Amino acid sequence: MNPFRERKNILDAIGRVTRLTFSSDEKASEVMKTCPGCGQKYDSNEWAHADYVCPSCGAYISMTAAERIKKIADEGTFREFNRGRTGYDPIDFPGYEEKIQKMRKDTGLKEAVVTGSCQIGGEKAVLCVMDKRFMMASMGTAVGEKVFLAFEYAVKKKLPIVIFTASGGARMQEGIMALMQMARTSAAAARHDEAGLLYIAVMTDPTTGGVTASFASLADITLAEKGALIGFAGQRVIEQTIGEELPEGFQRADFQREKGFVDMVVERQDMKTVLARLLYMHGRGRSY
Ligand SMILES: [Zn+2]
Numbered sequence: 654m655n656p657f658r659e660r661k662n663i664l665d666a667i668g669r670v671t672r673l674t675f676s677s678d679e680k681a682s683e684v685m686k687t688c689p690g691c692g693q694k695y696d697s698n699e700w701a702h703a704d705y706v707c708p709s710c711g712a713y714i715s716m717t718a719a720e721r722i723k724k725i726a727d728e729g730t731f732r733e734f735n736r737g738r739t740g741y742d743p744i745d746f747p748g749y750e751e752k753i754q755k756m757r758k759d760t761g762l763k764e765a766v767v768t769g770s771c772q773i774g775g776e777k778a779v780l781c782v783m784d785k786r787f788m789m790a791s792m793g794t795a796v797g798e799k800v801f802l803a804f805e806y807a808v809k810k811k812l813p814i815v816i817f818t819a820s821g822g823a824r825m826q827e828g829i830m831a832l833m834q835m836a837r838t839s840a841a842a843a844r845h846d847e848a849g850l851l852y853i854a855v856m857t858d859p860t861t862g863g864v865t866a867s868f869a870s871l872a873d874i875t876l877a878e879k880g881a882l883i884g885f886a887g888q889r890v891i892e893q894t895i896g897e898e899l900p901e902g903f904q905r906a907d908f909q910r911e912k913g914f915v916d917m918v919v920e921r922q923d924m925k926t927v928l929a930r931l932l933y934m935h936g937r938g939r940s941y
Pocket residue numbers: 688689690691692693707708709710711712
């Protein structure tokens with residue numbers, strides 16, 4: 654095929670993507686959500702139409718994994734992997750089982766990450782999205798396993814992978830088994846890298862602890878959503894440890910970009926277009 658024609662088709666696909674809005678056949682709940690910036694209330698449909706950016710003040714509202722996938726994956730292309738995969742309670746942590754059951758009931762999720770394959774602006778990719786409503790998207794055995802399997806699938810199918818990270822870190826209720834997931838997911842990311850495949854991490858608010866210290870920091874391209882808190886330990890802990898006051902905006906996306914930890918800070922409305930272009934350039938686009 655004429656490469657210029659192909660490029661035009663792809664750019665058309667990207668153009669279509671940016672116009673994608675909330676699917677009308679899906680019944681959005683009428684629950685009103687309050688803007689964290691100005692306190693205005695909007696219903697789920699209005700938030701979706703506004704890309705989850707407050708129409709009054711520009712603040713970002715938390716997105717669930719499902720909302721994120723709907724915004725990023727081309728309509729009808731997302732196929733979920735390992736939906737029923739759950740972890741376990743390796744150290745018999747008091748109250749953990751009950752807490753997990755409550756989380757499942759409240760969120761409708763089995764665990765804190767949703768993984769699958771999809772197309773983004775017509776480009777095939779594996780997509781993982783962490784959902785911080787579920788125990789602050791902490792990484793236990795199930796999250797580690799699902800991320801690991803997503804990388805493995807991407808290697809097998811020679812696909813790029815995009816991971817939206819958001820996490821409070823390793824899940825302390827699973828003890829050493831949670832910490833082991835750091836090594837496990839890092840090894841999976843390394844295998845994907847050795848296969849010459851593209852990994853894009855999108856750090857969203859907040860990406861901290863053992864997730865920052867493992868797969869979130871190992872991408873070829875690290876994007877951050879505007880304003881996201883990104884770090885390992887929290888600001889207060891660092892201040893107490895080093896005995897110094899930290900600068901304004903410390904650990905926020907822009908700060909991390911200035912320091913070279915993040916490649917690009919992306920506004921939420923532009924996220925899909927940016928991802929589609931990066932996937933295109935590193936995929937079909939690389940031949941010319
Ligand atoms: Zn607002």
